[in-house]
Amino acid sequence: xxxxxxxxxxxxxxxxxxxxxxxxxxxxxxxxxxxxxxxxxxxxxxxxxxxxxxxxxxxxxxxxxxxxxxxxxxxxxxxxxxxxxxxxxxxxxxxxxxxxxxxxxxxxxxxxxxxxxxxxxxxxxxxxxxxxxxxxxxxxxxxxxxxxxxxxxxxxxxxxxxxxxxxxxxxxxxxxxxxxxxxxxxxxxxxxxxxxxxxxxxxxxxxxxxxxxxxxxxxxxxxxxxxxxxxxxxxxxxxxxxxxxxxxxxxxxxxxxxxxxxxxxxxxxxxxxxxxxxxxxxxxxxxxxxxxxxxxxxxx
Amino acid sequence: xxxxxxxxxxxxxxxxxxxxxxxxxxxxxxxxxxxxxxxxxxxxxxxxxxxxxxxxxxxxxxxxxxxxxxxxxxxxxxxxxxxxxxxxxxxxxxxxxxxxxxxxxxxxxxxxxxxxxxxxxxxxxxxxxxxxxxxxxxxxxxxxxxxxxxxxxxxxxxxxxxxxxxxxxxxxxxxxxxxxxxxxxxxxxxxxxxxxxxxxxxxxxxxxxxxxxxxxxxxxxxxxxxxxxxxxxxxxxxxxxxxxxxxxxxxxxxxxxxxxxxxxxxxxxxxxxxxxxxxxxxxxxxxxxxxxxxxxxxxx
Numbered sequence: 001x002x003x004x005x006x007x008x009x010x011x012x013x014x015x016x017x018x019x020x021x022x023x024x025x026x027x028x029x030x031x032x033x034x035x036x037x038x039x040x041x042x043x044x045x046x047x048x049x050x051x052x053x054x055x056x057x058x059x060x061x062x063x064x065x066x067x068x069x070x071x072x073x074x075x076x077x078x079x080x081x082x083x084x085x086x087x088x089x090x091x092x093x094x095x096x097x098x099x100x101x102x103x104x105x106x107x108x109x110x111x112x113x114x115x116x117x118x119x120x121x122x123x124x125x126x127x128x129x130x131x132x133x134x135x136x137x138x139x140x141x142x143x144x145x146x147x148x149x150x151x152x153x154x155x156x157x158x159x160x161x162x163x164x165x166x167x168x169x170x171x172x173x174x175x176x177x178x179x180x181x182x183x184x185x186x187x188x189x190x191x192x193x194x195x196x197x198x199x200x201x202x203x204x205x206x207x208x209x210x211x212x213x214x215x216x217x218x219x220x221x222x223x224x225x226x227x228x229x230x231x232x233x234x235x236x237x238x239x240x241x242x243x244x245x246x247x248x249x250x251x252x253x254x255x256x257x258x259x260x261x262x263x264x265x266x267x268x269x270x271x272x273x274x275x276x277x278x279x280x281x282x283x284x285x286x287x288x289x290x291x292x293x294x295x296x297x298x299x300x
Numbered sequence: 301x302x303x304x305x306x307x308x309x310x311x312x313x314x315x316x317x318x319x320x321x322x323x324x325x326x327x328x329x330x331x332x333x334x335x336x337x338x339x340x341x342x343x344x345x346x347x348x349x350x351x352x353x354x355x356x357x358x359x360x361x362x363x364x365x366x367x368x369x370x371x372x373x374x375x376x377x378x379x380x381x382x383x384x385x386x387x388x389x390x391x392x393x394x395x396x397x398x399x400x401x402x403x404x405x406x407x408x409x410x411x412x413x414x415x416x417x418x419x420x421x422x423x424x425x426x427x428x429x430x431x432x433x434x435x436x437x438x439x440x441x442x443x444x445x446x447x448x449x450x451x452x453x454x455x456x457x458x459x460x461x462x463x464x465x466x467x468x469x470x471x472x473x474x475x476x477x478x479x480x481x482x483x484x485x486x487x488x489x490x491x492x493x494x495x496x497x498x499x500x501x502x503x504x505x506x507x508x509x510x511x512x513x514x515x516x517x518x519x520x521x522x523x524x525x526x527x528x529x530x531x532x533x534x535x536x537x538x539x540x541x542x543x544x545x546x547x548x549x550x551x552x553x554x555x556x557x558x559x560x561x562x563x564x565x566x567x568x569x570x571x572x573x574x575x576x577x578x579x580x581x582x583x584x585x586x587x588x589x590x591x592x593x594x595x596x597x598x599x600x
Contacts, residue, residue: 034468035462035464038456118389118463121389122461128428129451132448134444140442144432144440144447155425156335156426168337
């Protein structure tokens with residue numbers, strides 16, 4: 001994989017990151033009252049530099065179906081609110097107890113634990129407010145579908161369920177199947193939501209929907225395995241977060257179960273599968289294909 | 301106020317509490333997988349005996365407009381999910397650090413802090429899933445309105461904002477105005493939502509909507525002041541939660557600012573005002589009027 005192969009994708013990813021940050025800046029208004037600290041904490045977390053991969057997938061999967069741009073952008077912002085809330089709560093002392101996130105102190109370090117809990121709560125709530133608002137789409141049924149699917153992806157049967165399993169992972173024996181299921185819930189569900197939302201907004205047909213489900217499924221796993229590899233091989237400065245967390249916590253992950261070489265092989269296999277799913281979209285999918293190469297080659 | 305005046309209301313409140321518990325029992329299904337602890341914690345908190353006042357108001361305000369019963373009941377259940385999540389998070393050691401709630405150990409005492417954070421997150425998320433689901437109402441626009449208004453009432457501009465102010469209250473000077481604003485956000489916003497939801501589902505006209513807004517506004521404040529009085533005058537066993545929390549935390553509340561007699565007078569005034577707002581509904585509002593007497597006379 002050479003740098004030039006994914007250069008166009010990276011430019012596009014950076015552009016989208018900027019756009020999403022502008023939208024979030026508008027949606028999370030600062031406040032004057034005594035509650036101002038809450039909005040400061042929400043903005044601190046949500047406007048921090050992130051890759052904004054989930055927004056990229058909402059926007060670029062949606063663009064294949066010529067879905068309306070405002071709807072895609074607001075949905076992307078809502079999804080990023082949920083992702084950001086999950087990072088704030090996962091970083092709490094009673095969870096993963098992390099000091100560093102996106103290259104800056106975590107919210108409970110910068111503010112305090114109560115503010116971190118509340119900022120997470122408020123960002124989660126805001127996500128549903130954004131989706132349900134008529135500015136997102138003129139059709140109420142479509143907005144409700146966006147809300148319902150996001151709730152399912154991020155709730156007890158999705159992301160929060162996955163985080164619960166992760167919290168208990170030190171106490172239960174984990175094999176490849178159980179780690180895969182945990183990660184499908186914890187990180188996969190939100191990545192799959194990006195595809196679902198694009199299909200809802202773009203009016204995708206059954207074959208297209210299935211292709212995108214397959215793509216986001218394999219992509220989510222590939223991304224998580226590459227995350228586990230970076231946890232071993234990356235450094236804190238580049239990643240903007242602490243490394244070797246799983247090993248320190250005595251938790252199994254894809255690398256501890258598959259080994260480094262096995263994990264790398266698995267990422268390549270999943271990446272190839274992910275690309276195969278996109279074949280039906282032909283040229284329309286070329287930036288999405290590049291995004292897979294980016295994940296194969298990611299250093300942060 | 302004699303016991304017989306509110307007897308019919310109390311019977312009705314108990315019936316609704318039972319019905320809401322049945323609905324929540326169905327909506328929060330237990331799980332088999334390693335995430336089962338999350339669902340146990342959600343059920344532990346949500347199915348515990350509570351007054352279910354918010355559901356009562358959704359149902360009985362909505363019934364005045366002959367709003368569809370299933371829609372009212374699902375909305376009431378969603379609102380109770382949000383209320384329950386807020387209790388779980390507010391009880392956390394980094395917030396109010398409470399050991400007892402609804403007569404049983406708080407979720408972080410019964411399980412652990414991580415489980416409490418996640419159970420709260422999942423209940424909040426579930427509320428929006430319930431509202432957005434087609435079973436709640438056939439009209440997508442109505443469901444979206446329910447979602448959007450609940451998000452506004454419970455987010456940074458509503459309940460969570462109020463809790464942020466409450467967390468900082470030990471550090472800032474509080475007068476009657478600032479305490480009133482804090483409580484309007486922290487507890488008033490969800491009570492007002494009960495009225496908003498009833499109006500949305502019942503297709504209330506402008507005059508009716510305004511009357512209900514006035515009613516829930518005054519009711520919410522009366523309820524909170526009576527809560528502050530119980531914090532001083534009630535006992536832990538009857539209330540099922542710890543008392544004299546504000547005084548211990550050095551926080552001002554309605555009683556510390558108005559005095560016991562002043563606070564009692566204010567509750568009576570607000571209760572009378574609340575009833576006046578309902579005059580336009582004549583006989584249809586008689587159980588709602590009883591509910592106000594119940595709050596005037598509450599012992600838990």
